[in-house]
Amino acid sequence: MNRTEQQLDATLEQILDLARWAPSGDNTQPWRFAVLDERRLVVHGHDTRDHCVYDLDGHPSQMSIGALLETMAIAASTFGLAMRAARNTDTPEARPTISVEFVPAPGLPADPLADAILPRAVQRRPLSRRPLTVTEKATLSAALPDGYRVHWLEGRQRVAAARLMFRNAKLRLTMPEAHRVHQAIIEWNAQYSDDRIPDQALGADPMTTRLMRWIMQDWQRVRFFNTWLAGTLAPRLQMDLIPSLACAAHLVLVAEQRPQRMDDYIAAGRAMQRLWLTATALGLQMQPEMTPLIFARYVREHRVFSGTAGMQEQAAELSRAGAALLGQQDWDTAVFMARIGAGQAATARSLRRPLRELLVPVHGGG
Helix, strand or coil: CCHHHCCCCHHHHHHHHHHCCCCCHHHCCCEEEEEEECCEEEEEECCCCCCCCCCHHHHHHHHHHHHHHHHHHHHHHCCCEEEEEEEECCCCCCCCEEEEEEEECCCCCCCHHHHHCCCCCECCCCCCCCCCCHHHHHHHHHCCCCCEEEEEECCHHHHHHHHHHHHHHHHHHCCHHHHHHHHHHEECCCCEECCCEEHHHCCCCHHHHHHHHHHHCCHHHHHHHHHHCCCCHHHHHHHHHHHHHCCCEEEEEEECCCCCCHHHHHHHHHHHHHHHHHHHHCCEEEEECCHHHHHHHHHHCCCCCCCCCCHHHHHHHHHHHHHHHHCHHHHHHEEEEEEEEECCCCCCEECCCCHHHHECCCCCCC
16 A cells, blocks of 8 residues: 555644645646655655746746745644755756655744635735835735845835736737646636636636637637737736736845745745735735746846747836836846735635645655
8 A cells, every 4th residue: 555545644634734725826736745654755846847938947836836845834833843854956857856854843833824824815806005014014024034025116116016017918918828828727617726727816807707718718819809809908907907006015025146046946935935924914915926027037048938029029128127117136136026915815716636636656756
């Protein structure tokens, strides 16, 4: 009998059951668990770089794995356990493995962020424009490990960030490489989804959502509507411009040094998760805004991401706008971007695969 068929240790099961709620791009959940014994396991990671234009070099997926590890450590603390994690350097970059062990830690306090793990979610609907208080901002900044800080975009800069997101949405919605991703990640007629994004969580009104579903079935329809009927206008207004204006601020998580290695991105993901969980604990909502940073890296490294004429030039213009907004240094070392504000929790959201689907045999790979 292999480990996936055995009864999981009750404590380890509860830790993993919480850890699986870590955020991942488009709800891909790029992790599986091979349980070795009651306190040891191997996390088998994977990325989507081979078919997702947004997962450049697998770095966004690596940040998700970092968020998983941070969530795992927080969950373990509630059982008086400390987590030790080490990446195995002999595995392929696209399929990393991390050895994890939980050890008794007498006197270790339970991390208060554990209570925020389950309610943390993406809120794509408009939020309150109430500015964040000094205390809220200080609490968010204090949650970060050394080597990271928050660059706030408020007031007029919030409006400039909204313009950036509106322009960025046009790039996303007019390139076939992104269209293939969008086709795969949306679950239509759904309030919740175990492995994708439910359409009711997208932030568009029902009529626009129905039209999007019909249009997105075929790239030729997308091209026709984009060319002749301003097909991107309604979704860009509803899902990008209005929410980007209807928030307290945009935040950018900046690293002291530009991440270079996988371990740098895993560490950035751990910092991101602590920031997001702290926002949730404060009663604040967030929506990631990662694609401008991803396209900026394509531009910075002179890498082609689309076969459609004009896409590279649009991305270069967006990158210049982002650098003008943040300053070149912060733009180049940014690892995460989001909008934030007070507001109601999302009524439609991505769920997660059941834990049993995330368990793999010890010698079966990820």
